[in-house]
Amino acid sequence: MASLRPRTFPLSARALRSTLRSTRPSPNHFLFAPASAPSTPTPLTRAHSTSSVSADELSHFSALASSWWDPMGPSRILHLMNPLRHEFIASCLAEGTSNPTASTPSTATLNYLDVGCGGGIFAESLARTIPLDPTSPAPTPTLAASMTAIDPSTDLIRMAREHARMDPTVDTHLRTGRFKYLNTTLEDVLAGNAPISTSASTLPDSSSTSTQVTPSQYDVVTLFEVLEHIDPKTSTPLSFLTNCLRALKPGGWLIGSTISRTLPSFILNQVIAEAPWPIGVVPRGTHEWNKFVNPDEVKGWLQEGLMRAADTGVSRGGSAVAEGMRWKCVGAIYVPGIGWKMVPGSEDWGNYFWAVRKEL
């Protein structure tokens, strides 16, 4: 039994860190190099964060990109967890959505934003549930009408797009713009200057078809396995979560998953999961235990974040927002040979899902 995260994740953390660091508007944001000329070497990450990536990490990065979608690769545990994300979202939406006036409850009406999508494990799976005909009923309780997935890493976004092309349904959504991979930061999305098309090389016609304007607010914002990778030296989870809440429509859900920093979690993640074969299931050095966050910490930041987001005038303000906060939290445990299981009450054991609903 262990909560696991493959070695590859600190890299996505790095990518995220660059997101967080870019909270201050920087001219570098517009230095993004379109990957139109394959002959010219493209930066592995966006220009403003290249300096934080060492040569050692770069080689690690290419290893990550090639194995991200390998079902038997180091990301296997994450792939196995993905169905639970759908189930957790469905359980949140069952309590209400930001779209209570929808004609029928089963119509696909919700716009999703996936922050830190990485190679697109979750984003692509959700995009697959978007009906090809927008008027037909949603095939799943996640009710997705569109998905915008963002990640600051050029390489990961390119790889995610390349993989999405292998599924004609997802490929169609990419072409119509109902599914978007944007190589951008959350702050740029909030500021409304997210690039519409960033990969002229992989999708030459996307600039003409993806004319749909990115909505600046979403019904569901997802944040899977991202929070625990925030570098306290350069940013704070609080400011990051506040931004996530700003991207949310009133009544919408901010949904994420992370790992708690407790004694059982230390034993499971550091001692058992990283033990030598055959006990361990992840390579040594996978986890940075001191960056893990506890449920009560997330809850506190979200309360503060809701108040701060409310102060921008989107919703009703003050502490009343935080008091009426709709908070959900459930632990998830990986049992080798059985798989991931949601176990209410196991939040302190390691991995857990959390969600908060912005007041209507």
Place this chain on the structure above:
Amino acid sequence: MRPISRAVLRPYVCPTCRHGISAGRRRFGSKSDSPDLYDVVCVGGGPAGLGLLAALRASPITSKLKVALIESQDLRKAKAWDLEPNQFSNRVSSLTPSTVSFLHSIGAYDHLDVTRVQEYQDMQVWDGQTGSRISFDWSMETSPFEDMRTVATMTENANLVRALLRRIADSGDENLSLFSNSTVASIENGSDLKPEGPDLSAWPVLTVKPTGPAAETGTPKRIAARLLVGADGINSPVRSFADIPTQGWDYGRHGIVATLALAEPATQPFPASKRTAYQRFLPSLGGPIALLPLPNNHATLVWSTTPENAAYLKSLPTPAFLAMVNAAFRLDMTDLNYMMGMQSSGSTHSHQDELTWRAQHTPLPTQIPPPAAAVQTGTVASFPLRFRHAAQYVSPRIALVGDAAHVIHPLAGQGLNLGLADVASLSKTIQYAVSHGMDVGDLLTLERYSSERYLPNAKIGGACDLLHKMYNVPGEGPVAWARSLGLGVVDRLPFVKSFLMKNAEGY
């Protein structure tokens, strides 16, 4: 695993290499004729393939999937199949209660002609060498106030196939393509339809060609499968395409089947609806003989024996054949061996006379079936017995079900049940995938199916193989003693026996 030009497992290829790959591929792929896309393409329209299709159409989660089925036989003929009430096809299967409940759950059982179906509640199995026996009788387990529990339900395969076809027809023809009278001319990996289409380089693309009278006029069709299901039997072309090896051996035995009419039983069964299946192991003749009940006092015969014996039995005139069947349930091994060598061209009654005379001097066991009185014309046939098990059931965008994945010895009548259990599991897996945003052809999806089915199939196939081998040691000796000891112990310990019976039922 088959080679995929850009492997699904390693989709990232550096830009320079990718350039080279696509340049090489362009020479073979023609971009203009992009194939029709299907979510699930099933090759093979037997009970397993049709069962999968019916299950997918029955579930509200998967009923919107675009599905296709390719079958070389005429499915319209199979749907219009009809026989006289007292005529029975010689291809009959026993369905375990869990198979029956699966057929109920997908709404197919209601389409079965139940007047042609026979349940049985008792099973008598004994060793022709040692005489030790085991009786599988649920009527002892249940109280008199309950209905008797069914050991298994006998049905003609044609009846089942017709029921499944009717169930599929009931679901309408939206998103459904049945390629009847068609064969798969080729399966190959698709191509990257860059820039205007998706990357199908890991999708199997089938060329479907009509056969029969339409072969000249019909044009081949190209269809691409998100998930290609091989329900195409022991020599599965889908399995060859997926490059999945199979292990196994031929038993060197043939199964003789026939539809028999039985004489009235000497004592009426109690309760009156109770039916019994009989199986006698004949170690010195190469395998067991089984008589499984059909409606109106008919029965289907399955006799596993050596190819020489099978050829001899098939060459016999009907009265002699009947005498041999009745002898096989009654006489000693020595007597049977003698009769197996009698001149088949002698007097038509010599076998019957021999049986009558020898039976007088043989203490008959109490559990023998009523004598077979007639053979339905044209139903005596034989088929070779084999054991096969595919090394894997799944590969990217490929899944194998039924005989394509495993072929086992028929002595426990489990073949079709394992195939339909595969189908139940695969359809459940596909439902899970669809409701969780997974790609139904992805290995992460399919591994749920193979991990659920591989071990149970190996276990039952292995158990049948072990039984076959144990009951092929003729004469008295340690193996025969062990057999009778084993059966005796099992028969006397009710909890062990009921555990075995539940296992045999598929619970």
